Amino acid sequence: MAAPVDEKQLLDLKAGDEVIINGTIYTARDAAHKRICEVINKGEKMPFDPEGQIIYYVGPTPPPPGRVIGSAGPTTSYRMDKHTPFLLAKGIKAVVGKGKRSEEVKKSFMEHRAVYLVTVGGAGALISKYIRKAEIVAFEDLGPEAVYRLEVEGFPAFVCYDLHGNDLYEEGQKKYRKDESSVT
Amino acid sequence: MREVHWEEISTAVSELCKNINYYINQDVLEAFKKGMGVEESPLGKKVFCQLIENAEAAAEEGIPLCQDTGLAVVFISLGQEVVIKGKSLTDAVNIGVAKGYGEGYLRKSVVKDPLNRVNTGDNTPAIIHTEIVPGDKIKITVSAKGGGSENMSALSMLPPSAGSEGIIDFVVDTVKKAGPNPCPPLLIGVGVGGNFELAPLLAKRALLRPLSEKNKDEFWSKMEEAILQKINNLGIGPQGFGGRITALKVSIETFPCHIASLPVAVNIDCHCHRHSTVEI
Numbered sequence: 001m002a003a004p005v006d007e008k009q010l011l012d013l014k015a016g017d018e019v020i021i022n023g024t025i026y027t028a029r030d031a032a033h034k035r036i037c038e039v040i041n042k043g044e045k046m047p048f049d050p051e052g053q054i055i056y057y058v059g060p061t062p063p064p065p066g067r068v069i070g071s072a073g074p075t076t077s078y079r080m081d082k083h084t085p086f087l088l089a090k091g092i093k094a095v096v097g098k099g100k101r102s103e104e105v106k107k108s109f110m111e112h113r114a115v116y117l118v119t120v121g122g123a124g125a126l127i128s129k130y131i132r133k134a135e136i137v138a139f140e141d142l143g144p145e146a147v148y149r150l151e152v153e154g155f156p157a158f159v160c161y162d163l164h165g166n167d168l169y170e171e172g173q174k175k176y177r178k179d180e181s182s183v184t
Numbered sequence: 185m186r187e188v189h190w191e192e193i194s195t196a197v198s199e200l201c202k203n204i205n206y207y208i209n210q211d212v213l214e215a216f217k218k219g220m221g222v223e224e225s226p227l228g229k230k231v232f233c234q235l236i237e238n239a240e241a242a243a244e245e246g247i248p249l250c251q252d253t254g255l256a257v258v259f260i261s262l263g264q265e266v267v268i269k270g271k272s273l274t275d276a277v278n279i280g281v282a283k284g285y286g287e288g289y290l291r292k293s294v295v296k297d298p299l300n301r302v303n304t305g306d307n308t309p310a311i312i313h314t315e316i317v318p319g320d321k322i323k324i325t326v327s328a329k330g331g332g333s334e335n336m337s338a339l340s341m342l343p344p345s346a347g348s349e350g351i352i353d354f355v356v357d358t359v360k361k362a363g364p365n366p367c368p369p370l371l372i373g374v375g376v377g378g379n380f381e382l383a384p385l386l387a388k389r390a391l392l393r394p395l396s397e398k399n400k401d402e403f404w405s406k407m408e409e410a411i412l413q414k415i416n417n418l419g420i421g422p423q424g425f426g427g428r429i430t431a432l433k434v435s436i437e438t439f440p441c442h443i444a445s446l447p448v449a450v451n452i453d454c455h456c457h458r459h460s461t462v463e464i
Contacts, residue, residue, distance in 0.1 A: 064246060076331075126241045156234075172419070173421070174426070
């Protein structure tokens with residue numbers, strides 16, 4: 001999957017599919033979401049053109065000497081629910097995080113023809129191997145919560161909510177849930 | 185009295201902070217390998233595979249297992265025959281945390297005020313639990329507790345009439361509500377009894393037990409097994425993608441309580457499960 005995203009790429013994706021992201025993505029988590037929305041509401045420009053972009057919910061560890069980034073796995077997404085519909089309306093086409101979203105946000109992904117991707121929480125060391133370049137583009141004062149532009153190659157993720165209303169979490173759990181009456 | 189210089193404590197804390205973030209505990213790694221064999225879901229297997237690769241990558245490259253290197257939760261058993269020289273125990277621990285998180289390129293995840301949220305810049309203050317014990321040693325355990333799993337933890341002040349069933353239902357329901365958010369496969373610490381503030385501490389201490397160690401009382405160890413089975417029947421699976429393994433272990437710790445109360449606390453820990461102990 002090339003980043004930034006062309007909507008056509010999203011049509012064939014199904015919840016549960018593994019996708020590999022190559023290209024440019026932007027990071028933002030709690031504090032950066034708040035700031036980005038404040039900036040837009042003031043009528044100022046966003047730190048990056050949102051059209052077709054992927055936002056990755058991550059607050060990486062500082063890079064040790066010789067590395068472009070430290071550990072860089074996903075953070076829990078629901079904390080960004082408050083701001084997500086607004087950013088999807090601005091043109092964001094995919095976000096990468098982990099965990100459930102509210103029903104409102106789930107609908108908002110479909111309305112705006114965007115997908116929710118998840119990657120393995122707690123696998124930050126492994127995921128960092130797929131990040132080739134990291135550069136702060138806004139809100140440096142937020143430390144680990146600053147907005148970074150990342151160049152990624154082979155970045156692994158799974159489709160959680162697709163354009164057709166499927167939900168990886170719901171379907172997966174339904175498939176493996178055992179009826180309590182069968183418990184010995 | 186035995187004298188211990190504060191720097192011995194801060195150095196030990198600093199090393200523990202780094203090591204727990206880079207190196208996964210062996211018992212957890214073994215559980216991943218076992219889990220990969222048991223898990224039926226193809227995506228679940230894939231998750232276990234990535235977790236094993238992640239542990240290797242962290243150790244090889246000297247970077248943390250997870251970017252959330254946690255709040256440092258420090259348990260100290262201080263021998264009553266020890267005198268700490270030079271600085272207070274609290275200062276010694278916090279200096280150690282600041283050093284470990286700085287030198288180790290660990291993320292600083294602490295904000296000074298819960299609402300204005302300015303980062304303290306060195307991951308202090310640590311949360312410190314100290315108990316005075318007989319002897320002349322200091323036992324220090326550092327655990328790094330991530331926000332994602334801590335946010336999904338819960339406390340309930342049950343009526344005593346709720347009994348075993350009430351305890352089991354509350355623990356299973358807490359894990360069910362958490363779903364994929366706290367990064368399954370999980371470790372579940374349960375505190376039963378005590379009071380409003382002790383039950384969560386019992387739950388947190390329960391998480392420090394090795395994966396192979398059951399509650400010493402047979403009744404409670406059976407309840408640990410029963411809860412684990414019910415949790416794994418939920419089908420949440422690794423990362424919530426669906427599967428047989430949602431939790432790797434349930435550990436219960438208990439304490440006497442008031443005739444009117446049955447406090448139950450559930451502390452959820454993610455699969456990184458970072459903690460280690462040294463004795464000075």
